[in-house]
Amino acid sequence: MARSHSSSHTHRDSVPVSPSLAQTLAENSPPVATGADRRLVWISVLAVVIGLVAGPVAKVLLELIHFFTQLFFYGHLSFEPATPAQHHLGAWVILIPVLGGLIIGLMARWGAKAIRGHGIPEAMEQVLLNQSRIPARITLWKPLSSAVSIGTGGPFGAEGPIIATGGALGSLLGQLLHVTAVERKTLLAAGAAGGMAAVFSAPFSAVLLAVELLLFEFRGRSMIPVALAAATATSVRYLLLGSDAVFPMAAVAPAAFQAMFGYALLGAVIGLLSVGVTRVLYWIEDGFERLPLHWMWWPALGGLAVGLVGYVAPATMGVGYELIQAILNAQMGLTALAFLCVMKFLSWSIALGSGTSGGTLAPLFIIGGAIGGCAGLIAAHYVPALLIDPRVAALVGMAAMFAGASRAFLTSVIFAIEVTHQPNALMPLLAGCALAYLVSSLWMRNTIMTEKITRRGVRVPDEYAADPLGQVTVAEVYTPDPVTLNVEDRLDKVRSWLLQGDRQSHHQGFPVLDGQGLLQGVVTRRDLMALDVEPDVEVQSLIQRAPVVVSIHHSLRDAADHMVRHGVGRLVVVEAANRKQVLGVLTRSDILKAHQRRLGEQDTRLRTFSLRGNR
Template identity: 25%
Template sequence: MMVKSANNHWNFRQVCANVWRIIVKQIEISPASEFIRLILSSLAIGVIAGVPSILLISGINAIKTFSFSTMADLSAYLPVWMIVAVPLFGGLIVGLMVWLWSELAAQKGVVEVIKSNFLYSGIINFKTTIFHFVAPLIFLGMGGTLGPEAPAAQTGAGMASLLGQAFHVNERRRRAFLAAGMSAAIAAIFNAPLGAIFFSVEIILFNFFQTSTFSMLIISAFTADYLSRIFLGGGTFFILPPAVIRFSPELLFFLLLGIIAGLIALLVLNLNDTVKNFFNNKLSRFNPLTKLLPVMLIFGIAGIFYPQIFGIGYDTIHAIAMGAESATTVTALLVLKVVFTALLLSAGGFGGLFAPSMFIGAAIGNLFAVFMNSGCGLSLDVTAFSIVGMAAVAASVNSIPMTALVVVLEITDNSHLIVPLILGIVMSEIIVRYSFKMSVHYLGLKQQGVRLFDGRELNVLKSLKVKQVMSPEFHKINADMSLKSFIRVITAASANIYWVIDSAGKVTGYVSFSDLKPMIMETDQVRSLVLVSEVMNRNVATAKPEDDLDYIMKLFGRLNLEELPVVDPKTGKIIGTVYRHHVIQLYNQEIFKRETVGDLATQFQTLDQVRYADLDDDFSILEMPAPESMTYQNLKILDLRKQWGIQIVLIKRFDSDGKKHVEAPGPDTTILPEDLIVIVGQSNAVHEFQEKYLE
């Protein structure tokens, strides 16, 4: 049954690919083929990424309404504290999901989308997308006090990535799909398409993009916004009265509010980091339920006294901005929001920081205006300062100043506040950037060992996996084997290290040839009595296929080994070996590919159909027509690195006008019949490949 399911999945992808090729072939008849492709793909992304966001926000509202309305109906029969059952039940479901699918649960947040974009060629696993749609839907619907923007962005990016994978678009276009999917998702949530475009530009594209990508963002965002207005209703997100600025010196107070907002943003970020470290270091041995349920219990108890804390909080933000809540209530809600945002994010909750940061900012602006009015006899407009506080905190907490500016302008319809908004955002951003020296997204990546510069990943080994370089061959021996028998084994083989396994088939140590040299001189009787388990080295670590090579190189250095066993993560049994020299070889090839791909793209525009050159004493480069036996297969299936020890670094294709286009392929790039491929590898491997296919 599993084979049938896999075949069906493959057939679906093949059908999509065939349909896409037919569409593209028909479109290419038109002189405006590229423009038409861009329009069609952008519209498709707007739909496929926008609809899940609409479903997410509708589902959250429906679950919350049903859950809390049911408790209200039962309030005549149940004690008031039973309202705690709603968030507690939500925490129970989500905690179980995290426990059962821990690997999927760990891949949450916008940082994971950034990693997928830069490290994994724009590929997001569909299971990850589904998980991060369902978990936030339940968590936020049952009262979780986080925001839906990050889950929506992750879902939108995942759906756009799925579309790109299904139609086998190249890596560059798939990354553009990812950014467009995020724009569409945010536009559908807020009905703020311009702000959604800036969201992708600031977070995914790091302010570097091409005209075609920007066009795709615009079309996708406005398509999703249109759909959202149809299904969720149009109009301004927050219906607020026009904010009033009564005198020019009032701008100085907005400047002061920006400084306060920056300091509050620092408090929020540092508290989040401190609580996260506490949960990761002190409570790491506890299962997800043990960590999340106590927090949800305390959260539910707090909600008995301040029910406004339940849920995303858009209604409460509106009330605060309107000045409908007392200063005492706003202060209490501010403290609760800051504390529970940090606790819920760290304990395993699902959601983002954008909505909480708007909530916190609106509360800060409200309290600032109320305090200045009552304490200094001024008449500052509470709504105006709530709006500016909302934008200033959201900008600095999330490192998205332009997004915060444009989104707040769109959702409040107070465009005349643009100067106060800019003042507040700039001051708060200066404070946070001065303290952290980088955006919070860069910081999050850095904490995971990923270093980006202008959108390029600096730690190459972090982006490479053990499965890309592991060898299926390995030498193993039983722990209860006698030394005499083992010596017979090593005389018949040429391995340097033998992995010692126990009765369950798990690696417990290793024996190297150098370790045995002193034993070889012992008498035959002694060798018969001594067991391998008595002389083996127990200082061994194992690798898994999904481990990154940066981690593996650190193990090599720590253990002073040249190879490590690769084990199945489920059974713990050895399935292969990873060698240090293979890791270094792959690293060198990847560095060469990344550093020279741009120059090669220019140089190979003018080359003949078959060209060969030695790069140095060890490496060569070859350009040749794609062999017929390789066409209509993707690079992941061909696996030329494993079969030949070479790598395709560029593909040259011809359009309908006969012009050449050069692109850097990804794992899912499909070889087409008229492609010219550029191959890099060790000289002997390139020679062998050339002789095989250019006879």
């Protein structure tokens, strides 16, 4: 293995080149890239296991929410579905979320502080900073704390907590089996996708969510296990809860041409509103940070706001999936929708800003759906020629709010279709979510998912592009016919040649060939000029280890990674069939020059676009 030499050459640690040089050269060549291997099969099997577990875990979480709702609002020990909106507690209802906030604070203080927050941002942070290692205790504390939070009236959905719990399960399995960090990230994403798929019966959007918010890449080696986990979890959901749409709607007709303009405009407006929603949420969170109280007490203060709002508007308490159903089927009037939108936003933003355990998806869907529903009713009444369907407008509003706030564009579009089984809504969703994404990107740098961790100094990838180094082969940039040395060359003569300073002697490394012109090793200028070496020795004696090689068919990404693994700045380019046959040399400068050419082409296109725009 070639490495940088130390500054001292008193003890040279020379390693004789192995007689089986061909085998050593094969080992010192980058691995051949393959689309799939046994390791991928193994990770896929683990992902299926995670998917099998995610379904029952989602079911247990929903049952726990029902249990705590029955316990705190009705005094029953029951797992029957229940909603806080039908309580008969009167003003006493204000205290229920306060009690829940106190319990959450105690859980976070003495159990696991990481249960605080949305769930998804915390998982993103572990992926980016901690090699996808989520503490095992989160697997228990996150769903339990979320069930208490929602069961005591918290205005959150179950999807955020189950995504975080599924991710924790995947991470835990990866830690127990000692897989690589990349594989552990895949298992974490598989667990998160499995959790979302199990809750919403939305496997495709669950995969997209994992890609856009957790994997930060788009390649088969990560998506295949995630897809298998999502498909498995959805199948388990079908077995436990049925295969009906989560939010069924009466069939909608394809959007008329003129209606598309209305849906696109609605998406743009909601994109702007999503910026406001995000900024207000973090403004409230900053306000709690300035309070002269320990953070353990903040969820109780947030619970007080939930209770006060819930006393005025009981429908704002709890998961609110029945509200999404009513909004999407135009079962609420204009005044009711507007009131629900304001009250839900007020309750949710204060509660989440207080640091309690809860999610963002369902509240954003309700807020965006209510805005879209209002816009649809107004357009249908005052501008009937546009042929706007209030139900489709509500669906576009729901998806566009999430697209603008999270920038998970593809997830938003496909999710809206999967949970409603309305393929005819595809075009309005594409237009609305695209405009929401565009407007949000223009007005807000971070998202509701990344603002918190960005403030901690974490840089979150926001674009996924093909690796330019992976698109260029070594054959396109390497230096052919390199300057070489012979194994029998005397060191004193080589040093004299180096000191002459001609152009060919300026290289930092030289392949060493035998009498037949076959590669035997590499020596560096530093080796040749070392003071502790006798000048009458042959160059062959300076070869310390087998050379690190690459073929002309490898990509520059393969070559760059190979350089890093072996700690070298140059690779000998050899024939793929005969690794002793030298073709040339590839240096770090060659790789940088290729990258520079790509940047030059990009800058040229930008300048051309700019000049055309100025005409």
